[in-house]
Amino acid sequence: MDMLTISNLSLSFRGLQVLTDVSFEVNQGELFAIIGPNGAGKTSILNSISGFYRPNKGHVYLEGLDISRHPPYRRAELGLGRTFQNIALYHGMSVLDNIKLGAHVHLRTGLLSSLFYWGRSHREEMTLRKEIEEDVIDFLEIEAIRKLPVGSLPYGLQKRVELARALAMRPKILLMDEPVAGMNAEETEDMARFILDIKEERNITIVLIEHDMKVIMDISDRVLVLNFGQKLAEGSAEEVQRHPEVIKAYLGENKAHDGDLSTTAG
Known part of the structure; x- marks a missing residue:
């Protein structure tokens, strides 16, 4: 059984379509990355999984249990942990x-x-x-x-x-929204090491959003690519970084033939 299953998730705000029929599965112990250009809907996915947003359509399953209508605190009790793009601590x-x-x-x-x-x-x-x-x-x-x-x-x-x-929180699944954003090279290396240790030593499943493509390519098991709220590609880091539509989404049509993301990003 998959640890996390997202089925036909759609989300809109006052007529603005943010996510459209997004589906994917995350396996137990996997480090699953979600990437995409700014505004692709990445954080909206995490907010929908953790219960901060309620999608217009679709379902979220945790170990086979439909948690789509559970409030955030109940999802936390069931094993969803979360870090945020903007630090949410009591200073x-x-x-x-x-x-x-x-x-x-x-x-x-x-x-x-x-x-x-x-x-x-x-x-x-x-x-x-x-x-x-x-x-x-x-x-x-x-x-x-x-x-x-x-x-x-x-x-x-x-x-x-x-x-x-x-x-x-003793999570079964850890949702991480841009954990190395704003960090210098040494801090980024340390955080990437801790993320891998969490996966390997604690067997915690991780769903990760990150703009640093080098980190994504180095530590991810599989990668989902979003563009304008839709699923564009899914596969290993090596597969998606050479996917023509992914390169086009990041670089634009005129530059898509020049190379892959491994030589042009982060």
Whole structure:
């Protein structure tokens, strides 16, 4: 069974068609990339999967379960984690507290116990903190900054903290929207390494949007190409970067015959 199945997804806003009958499947443990020119509908796909947008037509299946009408918090409980193109952290809070917020979707303590912070509530909070400190923080090599306010950190580390928060959700599928956007070469290399480690060491399925074509070609198992909200091509990185329609979408008709994306992009 596929980990994630998108079936005939269509989305429009006030008559503007954003996605048109988009379908694809993502296998367990796969790193599946979605690429396309600006405005192709890439982020709209992630927003539809995670429940921020409700498509006009189509279905989203997680391990065979139709989650198309589930609210975002329920999808998170079922195993969907998410990072954002624009960093969505609480800048006045510490790194550790930001990461802990990701795991709160799994806490089961009742309201009364939480208010008094004793018994089960306290034990659950301590277990959560221990898990995050020993697992997520060590894994992403951010022990030295765990007590610092997020707002004091450079951009690259903030992106890593956001990734840590998503991992604290214990996702089965991790949706990543441009994880290396705005990073320098060293930060990009570090983030690409962490993404591969998440896939290989934790067996987490990843759906990734990214404009850095070198990163896409280096780490992806399969690639879906969107253009004007429609599926243009799908296959291995090697296959799609030489696909005539993909080259045309990125470079324009006049330059499409000059080469492939591997020699002209990122």
